[in-house]
Amino acid sequence: MTSSAGPATGAAASRPRLSLPRAENGLGSVLVGVLVVLVGLPLLFVLAQGVFPGIGLTPDWSFQPGLLTEIGERPLWQASLVNSLTLASGAMVLGGGFGSALAILRHSVAYPGVGILDGAAWVLLVSPSFILAQGWVLFASPSGVAANSFGADWVGPLVFSPGGLIVIMSLTQYPLAYLATSAALRWDDSSYRQAAALSGAGPLTVLRTVRLPLLAPALISGAILVFVDVLGDFGLPAALSTSYSYPTLPYSIYASVRQSPVRFELGGVLSFYLIVILALAIIVYMRILRRSRFDFLTNRASRVIVPRARRPWAWTAVTVLVVLLVLGIPLGSSLQVSLSRSAAGGLAPGNFTLEHYGEIFARGSVMLTGATNSLAIAATVAILTTVLGFLIAVVLTFTGFRGKVFIDLSGTVALAVPGIVLAVGYIFLWNQPVLAGLGLSLYGSPVLLVFAGVATALPVAVRLQLGALAQVPPAFLHAAALSGAGLFVRLRTVLLPVVAAAVVSALAAVFASSVFDLAATTMLAPPSFTTLPVEILMEFDRGHYGYATAGALFTAVLVVVCALVASRLGMVLLAPGAPIGPTRRGAAAPTDHASPSSRTTRGQLP
Amino acid sequence: MTRKTRYSAIALGSAAVLTLGACGAGATQPAEGADAAPEPGCAAEDGPLRVYLNPWGPVLSDQFTEDTGIATEIADLGGGEILARIAAEANNPQWDVVVLDGHGSLQGLADRGELLTGWSSQSRENLDDRGQSIAPEDNAWLPISEHAAAVIAYNTDVIDAAEAPRTWDDLTEPHYAPVGIADPAVAAPAYPIVSWFFQDRGTEGAEQYFGALMENGLNTYPKNGPVGQALASGEVPVAALQEQNVYELIDAGDPVDFVWPDDGAPGVVRGVAISADTPRPCAAAALVDWLLTAETMGYLMEHGENDGILTPYVTGTDTSSLPQQRPQDAPLLITDGQFAADQEAEIKDWFANQSVR
Numbered sequence: 001m002t003s004s005a006g007p008a009t010g011a012a013a014s015r016p017r018l019s020l021p022r023a024e025n026g027l028g029s030v031l032v033g034v035l036v037v038l039v040g041l042p043l044l045f046v047l048a049q050g051v052f053p054g055i056g057l058t059p060d061w062s063f064q065p066g067l068l069t070e071i072g073e074r075p076l077w078q079a080s081l082v083n084s085l086t087l088a089s090g091a092m093v094l095g096g097g098f099g100s101a102l103a104i105l106r107h108s109v110a111y112p113g114v115g116i117l118d119g120a121a122w123v124l125l126v127s128p129s130f131i132l133a134q135g136w137v138l139f140a141s142p143s144g145v146a147a148n149s150f151g152a153d154w155v156g157p158l159v160f161s162p163g164g165l166i167v168i169m170s171l172t173q174y175p176l177a178y179l180a181t182s183a184a185l186r187w188d189d190s191s192y193r194q195a196a197a198l199s200g201a202g203p204l205t206v207l208r209t210v211r212l213p214l215l216a217p218a219l220i221s222g223a224i225l226v227f228v229d230v231l232g233d234f235g236l237p238a239a240l241s242t243s244y245s246y247p248t249l250p251y252s253i254y255a256s257v258r259q260s261p262v263r264f265e266l267g268g269v270l271s272f273y274l275i276v277i278l279a280l281a282i283i284v285y286m287r288i289l290r291r292s293r294f295d296f297l298t299n300r301a302s303r304v305i306v307p308r309a310r311r312p313w314a315w316t317a318v319t320v321l322v323v324l325l326v327l328g329i330p331l332g333s334s335l336q337v338s339l340s341r342s343a344a345g346g347l348a349p350g351n352f353t354l355e356h357y358g359e360i361f362a363r364g365s366v367m368l369t370g371a372t373n374s375l376a377i378a379a380t381v382a383i384l385t386t387v388l389g390f391l392i393a394v395v396l397t398f399t400g401f402r403g404k405v406f407i408d409l410s411g412t413v414a415l416a417v418p419g420i421v422l423a424v425g426y427i428f429l430w431n432q433p434v435l436a437g438l439g440l441s442l443y444g445s446p447v448l449l450v451f452a453g454v455a456t457a458l459p460v461a462v463r464l465q466l467g468a469l470a471q472v473p474p475a476f477l478h479a480a481a482l483s484g485a486g487l488f489v490r491l492r493t494v495l496l497p498v499v500a501a502a503v504v505s506a507l508a509a510v511f512a513s514s515v516f517d518l519a520a521t522t523m524l525a526p527p528s529f530t531t532l533p534v535e536i537l538m539e540f541d542r543g544h545y546g547y548a549t550a551g552a553l554f555t556a557v558l559v560v561v562c563a564l565v566a567s568r569l570g571m572v573l574l575a576p577g578a579p580i581g582p583t584r585r586g587a588a589a590p591t592d593h594a595s596p597s598s599r600t601t602r603g604q605l606p
Numbered sequence: 607m608t609r610k611t612r613y614s615a616i617a618l619g620s621a622a623v624l625t626l627g628a629c630g631a632g633a634t635q636p637a638e639g640a641d642a643a644p645e646p647g648c649a650a651e652d653g654p655l656r657v658y659l660n661p662w663g664p665v666l667s668d669q670f671t672e673d674t675g676i677a678t679e680i681a682d683l684g685g686g687e688i689l690a691r692i693a694a695e696a697n698n699p700q701w702d703v704v705v706l707d708g709h710g711s712l713q714g715l716a717d718r719g720e721l722l723t724g725w726s727s728q729s730r731e732n733l734d735d736r737g738q739s740i741a742p743e744d745n746a747w748l749p750i751s752e753h754a755a756a757v758i759a760y761n762t763d764v765i766d767a768a769e770a771p772r773t774w775d776d777l778t779e780p781h782y783a784p785v786g787i788a789d790p791a792v793a794a795p796a797y798p799i800v801s802w803f804f805q806d807r808g809t810e811g812a813e814q815y816f817g818a819l820m821e822n823g824l825n826t827y828p829k830n831g832p833v834g835q836a837l838a839s840g841e842v843p844v845a846a847l848q849e850q851n852v853y854e855l856i857d858a859g860d861p862v863d864f865v866w867p868d869d870g871a872p873g874v875v876r877g878v879a880i881s882a883d884t885p886r887p888c889a890a891a892a893l894v895d896w897l898l899t900a901e902t903m904g905y906l907m908e909h910g911e912n913d914g915i916l917t918p919y920v921t922g923t924d925t926s927s928l929p930q931q932r933p934q935d936a937p938l939l940i941t942d943g944q945f946a947a948d949q950e951a952e953i954k955d956w957f958a959n960q961s962v963r
Contacts, residue, residue, distance in 0.1 A: 056697065057693070057694075057696040057697050058696060058697070074955075074959060075959045075962050076958045076959045076962050079962040141841065142839070142841045143835070143836065143838075143839025143840060143841040148839070238828075245825075245826065245961065245962070247962060255789075255791050255792055255958070257690050257693075258684075258686035258687060258689075258690050258792055259686060259689075259791045259792060259954060261689075261693075261711075261714050261950055261951055262689055262690050262693035262694075263951070264693065264694075341858075342838070342858065342859075342860060343835060343838075343839070344835070344838050344839030344840070344860075424690070424694050427691070427694035427695060428694060431694070431695055431697070431698045431700065432697070432698065433697065433698045436698065443695075443700065444700055522683065522687050523687065523690065523691060523694070525681070526679075527656055527657075527658075527679035527680055527681040528678075528679045528680055528681075534683070538684070540831065540832070541684065541828065541829035541830075541831045541832070542829070542831040542912075543829075543830070543831025543832060543833075543834045543835045543851065543854075544831070545835060
């Protein structure tokens, strides 16, 4: 395994481990147990339906492996598979490239407004994918904003094509790649670049031969994250289904468990396909990672000082255009529809109204009750998931725990499996009469919404923190261990301050995505428990686009504000005085060099 | 060695849970009192009655609690989600009563033994002849009302009234394409449209009919709401649209009008059923009996907004709240419940596979 690459691999193989085997194995085993319950068993129940239809549900189940090969006879499945792969691969290349390019721009030159790129990526990341996709659909559909308000009839056919959808997915999902690359660019050991420069390398050669190879893992992991996220994305197909027939695997799975008679076995088979594709993607990803080591930060590492751009205003213009494209179009379209009497009425003055917002704030509004419930659930989920994701990332990065592959796979699988599948698995598992006998009948209580939320959001929390941890040399922790610090003391005092920005990003992202966790709340919400996403989708289904978009934008603003507050609060608590990650700090701020966070890092070196 | 043991234990544990689940399903004993027909008028059991319902939501549950003192917990969801939840709970049902559009789906639940049968409903005699003829003998479910799953709706900016399609066959004319329709796999009221054509024209005839529509361009939307929006904007000039959505668009001033074909509009039956495993059969029966009275139906029609636009099967119901646009005594075409249930998977598979070809 380790003989495939050069000297770097040897270094990785002999990488010192975080801690004494007992603490390491104990933590690993606990995490395996948690993941088995949160992800493994529910998924196993669903997958088992694909070959044992009815298992766990009816007495007369049997072994029917034939379903797995039925794709040959089902045009809908074939179309779904091809569409999903096309969309995910396209977005991986385009979105991955776009996100990484923006990140490199962000950390290579300084110009007025460069921080807006961080803000845009962060807002995109925390905005529910359904709301963004719905914004694009409202913009581009044949009766949408582009056609009605601007007379641009050509937009619809352009966007509602496989190529157009790849572009939309890239523009909404690129932040994963942007953040992964940005995290890697945040710290820099200038000696590598200086060495290259002293050898006569120009800036481009330095970029090509030093910076990009060091960045490769971040670029690749960013692109693969985009691939996996797009593969499992339900927001776009759900929003799209109102305008353009483009079945994807998640949507077909969703349809199979929502139709009558319910076809769990078909959902199981399609989920199996999704998981196989995901597993392949992860194997490729891990093989690539194994070829090099990335803990290039040393005690000389410092926050990057970015030179001023030569034509700052040109870059500012580019940045503004990017933000208009990625946020202005979808959110602007939603805003216009939410302020219109009739969605098809265009920009006519008579079509303007505030009534949809009035309805939200009316007395006894279901939307407000739903918002309260969803925010409470999301806050709980965010805290639990971030902690769990941090511990998982630690085990994956710094330990030799043998169950790493299982932990990695179950920490990622939920990204590709539609939430509704996981939710169905949760009902299968937690509604077993056996558990009720043990007093563990959680089905029908909000606790299960929290569990499902954690399982769904875990991949993002793990990936965001993995990227940051991968750059921390184990020597940092090793030194603390030699000084007698216990496992949790090392994590809290050494690791947490260095990766605080990533932890806080994860917290905010998980919080935001959980508020709009549509699938889980639809299936698992206790009776008489209103949630925001269900309410919004129901209004879309009823054709009340104005009220639904008003609700969606209200949610989005609420989410962004809450996530912002959580970020600031999180930074203050985790790393007092450190620069605040996802907000708009000027990239060129020279004080960054001596920021408390970097001082902390160096201060704790042995 | 210890590691191996640990992984074996995890694998074994997972297998055990699955097997337990599998066996548990077979060995599940119905809850106490389940499947025992409630005596007419027996006292409601303790605890809130759990109602899964698509129409009416709290309008129904609040009034029921006020009238009878029986507390409820409702899951107010789309028809598809309700059926998915019921199916996922199959080995340990958590619901007592379901109210749903689509008697084919209810008959499907009855065929799988999930509904309480053989109980004597005090209110069954309140149903008119049409309701009586639809209701199954064993009271597995009882019909409440019917309404048009689809009328022929058209955008008046695109099509003059004189040129509007008058019959369902007119829709196959290419100049009306693309025609909008809700997805029968996802929207509860859309399957009754498709199943009616399969029952009326036979499989071959129906496949030809929908094949012709798809050939010209058939835009399927997940629910009727988006179909209506697409029609209002002119994205589709004509749609097979649920009647409530049509009236709503007309009221909102959108350029929409409709034709109720002389040979009738495919109808959807709203029904109510009790879980075979309910631990609260008396409270559940009380809800059904309360629901199928003229007073309740009149109240739900008046306060149910769109959910109140229907033709009730309950005799003596005050229907004065119906919108003026709704033609009186317009013919509704109802698919046989057993046919709809038996053919459901096959028809929906055909439709879904055909529409991506």
